[in-house]
Amino acid sequence: MKALTWHGKSDIRCESVPDPRIEHPRDAIIKVTACAICGSDLHIYDGAIPDMHSGDIVGHETMGEVVEVGPDAGDLKVGDRVVVPFTISCGQCFFCKRGYYSACERSNPDKEKAEKMWGYSPAGLFGYSHLLGGYSGGQAEYLRVPFADVGPIKVPDGLSDEQALFLSDIFPTGYMAAEFCNIQPEDTLAVWGCGPVGQMAIKSAFILGAHRVIAIDTVPERLAMARAAGAETLDFMDEDIYEKLREMTDGRGVDASIDAVGSEAHAAASFDSIIDRIKVATYMATDRPHVLRQAIQCTRNFGTVSIVGVYGGFLDKIPMGSAVNRGLTFRMAQTPVQRYLPLLMQRILDEEIDPSFVITHRGTLEEGPEFYKTFRDKKDGCIKVVLKP
Template sequence: MKALTWHGKGDIRCESVPDPAIEDEGDAIIKVTACAICGSDLHIYNGLIPAMEHGDVVGHETMGEVVALGKAASKLKVGDRVVVPFTIACGECFFCQRGFHSACERTNPDREKAVKMWGNSPAGLFGYSHLLGGYSGGQAEYLRVPHADVGPIKVPEELTDEQVLFLSDIFPTGYMAAEFCDIESGDTIAVWGCGPVGQMAIRSAFLLGAERVIAVDTVPERLRLAETAGAATLDYMKEDIYDRIMEMTHGRGADACIDAVGTEADSRASLDSLVDRVKVAAYLGTDRPHVLRQAIHCCRNFGTVSIVGVYGGYLDKIPFGSAINRGLTFRMAQTPVQRYLPVLLDRIRIGEIDPSFVITHRGSLEEGPDLYQAFNKRADGCVKVVMKP
């Protein structure tokens, strides 16, 4: 089959790789009908995710048609149309039973590597390094799905692939980011990053009752898209974000701040973001957490900082004194997608939201390497890429 494979920093290729096969009785094989490039895939593309190996198949936003099932897979049938969560979960362990599927104790065969880096291991993820299981990803013609009775959700025929594809990751992630904020009537929520997850967080914040959302970015197309949702927008290249948020909130700060950027904050944003980039380039640091620093300072006393942007290692110069002295709450996670699927599918079905609004570019797997480059450079108004194998 054809698939997108990783061969080093900035080197994604469309190649022929072996077709997946049933390896466990709980597996399913799906024929991929739509897949997407996620913002966190760009961390792989830019060489920031460790334990990648040449030829790894990438991608974790995937849906398609079931074409084969293991003997123990009982909840699906061949021909079903499904969305596949990026988190791989057994459904039976301590964490899965509590709805924390992204912390599954059984699905990361590379658990010991993760323990050495992070102190404990999260769940296995599709297409996201040999720290997280080394599973083949879904930017391919076919995908093996372990624990098929736990992960994939069957979707109604009346909904298009593009309406439901983002249930695999960015819609649940953005919704979780807003849910973490414990939004009350009248709240102001600030969102850093108007990429795909940020766009979902903006709309989710309004769905959950926010009175005002302030969206921070510099890419014109992304800011315009945020404005169509009703957000007030700030361009960090044109104005001081802290000063403006304080002005807009009468000196109090936002009730909650969402970091939807993570480890690749724009090095042009400030002096500290430039220093972060130099440290990473010189192997003196692992991440560029400018946005997190700013979100902490812009959050009101006893507010919440919600973190869904991906970080990988150790963060420098985090103003923790500000956080503790002002009573901030931090909430963060890799999204336990399975927890959110039923309610978010219902929101799409009844027309509260159509996540396909975020798509700007479409193409084939063969066009995948060029689409990665365009997405990484934010070229040609690129906000979200969908490929149809």
């Protein structure tokens, strides 16, 4: 089959690789009908994710048609259309039973590596390094789905692939980001990053009852999409974000902040962002947390900071004094996608949201390597790429 494979920094290739096969009774094989390039895939593309091996198949936003099932794959049957969560979860361990599927204790066969870095291991993920299981990803013609009786959700006939695809990751992630904010009717939220997850967070915040959403980015197409969703927008290259948010909230600060950027934040020529770049370039730090620092400083006393941007290691110069002395609440997670799937599928069916609004580019697997560059460089108004094998 054809698949997109990683061969080093900025080196994604479309290659022929062996077809997946059933390896466990709970497995299923799907024929991929749609997959997407996620913003977190760009961390892999930029060489920021450790323990990637040359030839690894990438991608974790995937849906398709079941073509083979193991004997213990639940009620899945050949011919079912399914969306596959990016989190691989057993459904039976301590965390899965409590709905924390992204902390599954059984799905990461390389958990000792993760424990050395993080203390304890999260769940295995599709296409996201051998630190998280070394599973083949879904930017391919076929995908093996472990624990298929727990993960995939069937897609009703009335929904297109593009309407359902983002249930795999960015819609649940954006929704969780807004849910973490414990939104009250008069609340004002700020969202840093108007990429795909940020756009879903903006939409979700309004669904959950936010009064105002202020979206922060510098890419014109992203800011325009945020405005179309009802958000007020700020360009961080043109504005002092702290001062502007203070002005827009009568000096109090926003009720909650969402960091939808993560470890590779770009910023205006602020001192801290320059230091971040120097430290990462010289291997003295793993992440560039400018946005997280700013979100903390911009959130009102006893407000909430919701973090869904990807961070990999140890963050430098985080203003914990500000957070502690002003009573901030932090909420963060890799999204336990399975927890949200029934609710969010119903919101799509009820026409509260059509997640396909975020798509700007479509193509084939063969065009995938070039689309990685386009997406990374924010060329041609690119916000979200969907590939159809």
